[in-house]
Amino acid sequence: MDLSNILSITGKGSLYKLISRAPNSFIVEGLEDGHRFPAFSHDGVATLDNIAIFTEDEEVSLQSVFQSIFKKENGQKVAVPKDNNALKAYFAEVLPNYDRDRVYVSNIKKVLAWYNILTEHQLIDLEEEKPQEEEGKKEE
Numbered sequence: 001m002d003l004s005n006i007l008s009i010t011g012k013g014s015l016y017k018l019i020s021r022a023p024n025s026f027i028v029e030g031l032e033d034g035h036r037f038p039a040f041s042h043d044g045v046a047t048l049d050n051i052a053i054f055t056e057d058e059e060v061s062l063q064s065v066f067q068s069i070f071k072k073e074n075g076q077k078v079a080v081p082k083d084n085n086a087l088k089a090y091f092a093e094v095l096p097n098y099d100r101d102r103v104y105v106s107n108i109k110k111v112l113a114w115y116n117i118l119t120e121h122q123l124i125d126l127e128e129e130k131p132q133e134e135e136g137k138k139e140e
Contacts (some may be wrong), residue, residue: 001125003048003063006031006118010044015117018047031121048114053107054099062111068094069115070124077116080109087112 005018007028016028016039025038026045039045052059069078072094081087084105091098091108118124 001063001066001123006048006123007039008046008048008051008114009039010046013113015048015114031117053095053111054102055095055097056099057097060095060098062114065095065111066115066118066124067126069112070119070126075119075124077119078112080112080116 007016007018007026009016009028014033015031017031018026019029019036020027022038025040027036028039029036048062051062053062053065078090081090087105087108088100091103091111115124
């Protein structure tokens with residue numbers, strides 16, 4: 001699973017695929033609607049591979065969280081609970097030691113919504129990303 005070209009933009013609820021980079025912006029395409037538009041750095045653009053979830057011990061990559069959900073749901077979409085306590089309980093099943101003081105219900109909702117979008121577009125798998133150095137050695 002490569003999340004380096006999947007973007008989140010502050011204030012926009014969906015996810016976007018990076019199409020191209022321009023000098024002062026990115027050209028992105030909505031995963032849900034296919035609409036292309038420029039996104040600027042001041043818009044709060046972040047790649048999903050740079051996002052992590054706080055735990056009691058360390059930060060866990062979003063990719064690892066998505067893979068845990070994928071395993072739990074057998075590759076299917078999540079039925080997002082409406083009740084806040086049910087959301088927290090579900091997330092505790094996926095990531096038992098998540099930091100309950102720093103991970104808010106709104107964060108959990110966003111992670112589950114993103115998971116559903118990525119699952120719908122078949123962008124989640126259980127393959128671990130291999131460092132590029134290892135891939136290069138295997139090809140030689």
